[in-house]
Amino acid sequence: MHKTTIAPKTMGGYCELQLTPGKEYYPHLIRLNTGRNALEYILRQKGYTKIYLPYFTCDVLLEPVKKLDIAHQFYSINEQLEPVIDFEIEPNACFLYTNYFGIKQEAIKKLSHQIKHLIVDNSQGFFSEPLPGIDTFYSCRKFFGVPDGAYLRISKKLNKKLPVDSSLNRFSHLIKSIELGIEAGYSDYKANNDALINNEIKTMSPLTQRILAGIDYADCARIRKLNFDFLHKHLQLHNLFKFEVPADTSPMVYPFLSNDRDLKLHLIQKKIFVATYWPNVFEWTNSKMYENYLARCMVALPIDHRYNLQDMFFMLNILKQFI
Numbered sequence: 001m002h003k004t005t006i007a008p009k010t011m012g013g014y015c016e017l018q019l020t021p022g023k024e025y026y027p028h029l030i031r032l033n034t035g036r037n038a039l040e041y042i043l044r045q046k047g048y049t050k051i052y053l054p055y056f057t058c059d060v061l062l063e064p065v066k067k068l069d070i071a072h073q074f075y076s077i078n079e080q081l082e083p084v085i086d087f088e089i090e091p092n093a094c095f096l097y098t099n100y101f102g103i104k105q106e107a108i109k110k111l112s113h114q115i116k117h118l119i120v121d122n123s124q125g126f127f128s129e130p131l132p133g134i135d136t137f138y139s140c141r142k143f144f145g146v147p148d149g150a151y152l153r154i155s156k157k158l159n160k161k162l163p164v165d166s167s168l169n170r171f172s173h174l175i176k177s178i179e180l181g182i183e184a185g186y187s188d189y190k191a192n193n194d195a196l197i198n199n200e201i202k203t204m205s206p207l208t209q210r211i212l213a214g215i216d217y218a219d220c221a222r223i224r225k226l227n228f229d230f231l232h233k234h235l236q237l238h239n240l241f242k243f244e245v246p247a248d249t250s251p252m253v254y255p256f257l258s259n260d261r262d263l264k265l266h267l268i269q270k271k272i273f274v275a276t277y278w279p280n281v282f283e284w285t286n287s288k289m290y291e292n293y294l295a296r297c298m299v300a301l302p303i304d305h306r307y308n309l310q311d312m313f314f315m316l317n318i319l320k321q322f323i
């Protein structure tokens, strides 16, 4: 009779890194190493021959498209950041839509009825639940202090067993952020971004998974919502981007649109580090396109669990010097 041998449990020795035990936010979704690889997983599994992508998104999404040699076509978005579909969607093509800043869940619901092969990129919408039957992926590092990790909702799993990722060499920016501050870890953060390029699809690393299992998600979501609502209350009249505040989700950032092309620079000089979504958009578009304007003028104000209303007030006062 075939006997399975189980490695004996080790006992004693030094104390291991102590992480709070708990539950992941999406324990029933497929765990993968990166968001872009979650897209690759979908493309492989569904065998699509073409993908429609927004001009306004991150270029790393082209990694799987190029790897699998799939045709792609860019589409534009309107002032509500919703797709302008003035073309025929090919029957075997899929259509990727980004949940911009985590506030486009209603648009996703609408699109799910209109588009046959919709793929939702919830990299900016961690707290937006996947819709039944809609292939949806998440990238964890945009919301939490992990270097990688993704979740994927898809009805059918790939047949092959995936290798398990290792994050051991991707933690330096996260560790430095605690001992030396965010700025000291920034170059390591950029190196980590580079290290995530062109990796094969793997299962999420055990370390990332353990960290994700220890997060107090209810608290993170509550703080984000509170901070977002506070900023919106004070900024909506100045904000050129007009939108409905989603009732039951916690966005990634507060999107503030102004015609001041240098506002991001002013804030960065005051040590409010606002990212550009996305630098590649300047290469993909010309200066007359709306996406080009968005990449230049949409300011993504941080609202995450690190900050309270006092911090929001502080940021608001700095912002008000320029608007």
Ligand SMILES: Cc1ncc(COP(=O)(O)O)c(C=O)c1O
Pocket (backbone or CB within 6 Å): 033, 034, 035, 036, 037, 057, 058, 060, 061, 098, 121, 123, 124, 138, 139, 140, 148, 149, 150, 196
């Ligand atoms: C909108 C968007 N989707 C997907 C990704 C890819 O996520 P990951 O870095 O986990 O592959 C990114 C950024 O990297 C992104 O900004």
